[in-house]
Amino acid sequence: MTYALEAVGLGKRYHRTRALDGCSFRIEPGRVAALIGANGAGKSTLLHLAAGLLRPTEGTVTVLGRRPRDQAADPVVARVGFVAQDAPLYPHLTVAEHLRLGRRLNRRWDQATAEHRVQELAIPLDRRAGRLSGGQRTQVALTLALGKRPELILLDEPLASIDPLARRQFLRELMQATAAGGVTVMLSSHLVTDLERVCDHLVLLNAGRVQVAGDIEDLLDSHRLLVGPAAAGGLVLPGVTVVHRSVHARQTSLWVRGRPGPLPPAWQESALSLEELVLAYLAEPRAAIPTAGPLEAAS
Amino acid sequence: MTWLVWRQHRLQALCAALVLAGGIAALLSLGAAAHGLRLDGSASALTRLDGLRGRWFGLQAAMLQLPALAGIFLGAPLFARDLGRGTHRLILTQGATRRRWIVVSLAWVLVPVLLGGLLLGLVAALSVWDLDEDGVWGSFESVGVVAGGYLVLAVALGTAAGALIGRILPAMVVTWVAYGVVHPVVIGLRQAGYLLFGPLRVTTPGTFPISPLPAHDWIVGQTVGTDHIDWWYYPLDRFWTFQAVETAILLALTAALLGLTVVFLRRRLA
Numbered sequence: 001m002t003y004a005l006e007a008v009g010l011g012k013r014y015h016r017t018r019a020l021d022g023c024s025f026r027i028e029p030g031r032v033a034a035l036i037g038a039n040g041a042g043k044s045t046l047l048h049l050a051a052g053l054l055r056p057t058e059g060t061v062t063v064l065g066r067r068p069r070d071q072a073a074d075p076v077v078a079r080v081g082f083v084a085q086d087a088p089l090y091p092h093l094t095v096a097e098h099l100r101l102g103r104r105l106n107r108r109w110d111q112a113t114a115e116h117r118v119q120e121l122a123i124p125l126d127r128r129a130g131r132l133s134g135g136q137r138t139q140v141a142l143t144l145a146l147g148k149r150p151e152l153i154l155l156d157e158p159l160a161s162i163d164p165l166a167r168r169q170f171l172r173e174l175m176q177a178t179a180a181g182g183v184t185v186m187l188s189s190h191l192v193t194d195l196e197r198v199c200d201h202l203v204l205l206n207a208g209r210v211q212v213a214g215d216i217e218d219l220l221d222s223h224r225l226l227v228g229p230a231a232a233g234g235l236v237l238p239g240v241t242v243v244h245r246s247v248h249a250r251q252t253s254l255w256v257r258g259r260p261g262p263l264p265p266a267w268q269e270s271a272l273s274l275e276e277l278v279l280a281y282l283a284e285p286r287a288a289i290p291t292a293g294p295l296e297a298a299s
Numbered sequence: 300m301t302w303l304v305w306r307q308h309r310l311q312a313l314c315a316a317l318v319l320a321g322g323i324a325a326l327l328s329l330g331a332a333a334h335g336l337r338l339d340g341s342a343s344a345l346t347r348l349d350g351l352r353g354r355w356f357g358l359q360a361a362m363l364q365l366p367a368l369a370g371i372f373l374g375a376p377l378f379a380r381d382l383g384r385g386t387h388r389l390i391l392t393q394g395a396t397r398r399r400w401i402v403v404s405l406a407w408v409l410v411p412v413l414l415g416g417l418l419l420g421l422v423a424a425l426s427v428w429d430l431d432e433d434g435v436w437g438s439f440e441s442v443g444v445v446a447g448g449y450l451v452l453a454v455a456l457g458t459a460a461g462a463l464i465g466r467i468l469p470a471m472v473v474t475w476v477a478y479g480v481v482h483p484v485v486i487g488l489r490q491a492g493y494l495l496f497g498p499l500r501v502t503t504p505g506t507f508p509i510s511p512l513p514a515h516d517w518i519v520g521q522t523v524g525t526d527h528i529d530w531w532y533y534p535l536d537r538f539w540t541f542q543a544v545e546t547a548i549l550l551a552l553t554a555a556l557l558g559l560t561v562v563f564l565r566r567r568l569a
Binding site: 048051052053054055075077078080081082084085086088089090091092093097100101102104105106107141144145148 | 300302303306307384385386388389390391392393394395396568569
């Protein structure tokens, strides 16, 4: 199977600092993947590697089955759309001139759809990019990326410069634009709540390493929160791995992976939200889902 | 890519074209006036020729500022503008390859600068020809082909600084300072070259100092003997030899700086 995006042991070092280390994950075509991690976790580096802006120092990344930096006559990055953080545009160029730039630089370019999209968003074509709002700027950058008719689209913190009220609408429009062609999307954010609604796949980065990667439904299905008395803080359950444990004066909470069997009395089991799951892992940087684990096999 | 480079440099191109046109017009009017006075040859005409020389010194002082200005305003922002704003990530993911981005940007700035500099230098050489006996020697840097060489060197210095630093303002300052360092070094090399080649000697009988040499030979010294005078001079063909050598040095430095620019840019994108 050709994955839309696949990383194997992917690493990137800048001089002595390690931005990414041993990252492995796969994204199937048609997925909408959330790349979650704190600032400095390596999200931008990962997306730049996938877009061919950087070269890995270890391991490999393949997009649509090929290396982003291969020297082929038909470079694969022509089929990858990318919107960098803060959606950089030329402040003195108008929106129409940006579309012209896209038309001139790309071999495949859908001018009609790009123009239509900008007009539908009520962004004046003759306005200079420097005078657009943050949200409009992101929309123009996204339109440029979509104009390539990409099969994979990578968005680095697209919501950061958008008004919180407009975020949901932006995501809805993004989904509308990408749903039809079965485009694979990966978008990064440091906030899981932003992306929860639209994503079906999660890659969680922590200090340059992939902590969790997989189908969100499977992940939620296979994790549980167990709450019991404080005295039973050392409870050992067969068949589950404790991801994170917190013992308070009155109760013990265990975030576990795997389905526990019958619980001792006074214990309660509940499902996790995606945010709770992410926070549990972020609290335990050394906890990670084994790469060749059952999740991988199931997905 | 060409369109984008043009679109981003419209203003600079207009300013450069205005400066070039203004410079050429000033030089030609100066040259025409000097030529007329030289043909006239009368005492009053020669006095007025002295006045024209003052005008040429002013113009020359302005021309000597051009390389640094070109380095600061054309060279330094060439890549630093994109790197500082992150727009290189836009164009490099919009289908432009690294090579195309670098080569097209450099070519569309350096080639016009070189051609403009050569044109200005040759017009200057033509114009000051009648102005002064050793006029072309006295303004070595502003006339002839070296004028183009200094311009591209300064621009290449700017692009290297911009590619290394990645922000416009610091790159401009570094360009200014670096040109201030490189410039005297090249002048030092030139003077070493003069010494290395050594002036020629010609001897005239008698002790009355009338130069036996054609107008455009550069007399650097004379020693008066009891019944003769030794003249030390550089002939005019040396002028063009020195021009060619200095231009070659400038172009070699330019090539090295462009190589550095490419290295710095590739390092950012590796």
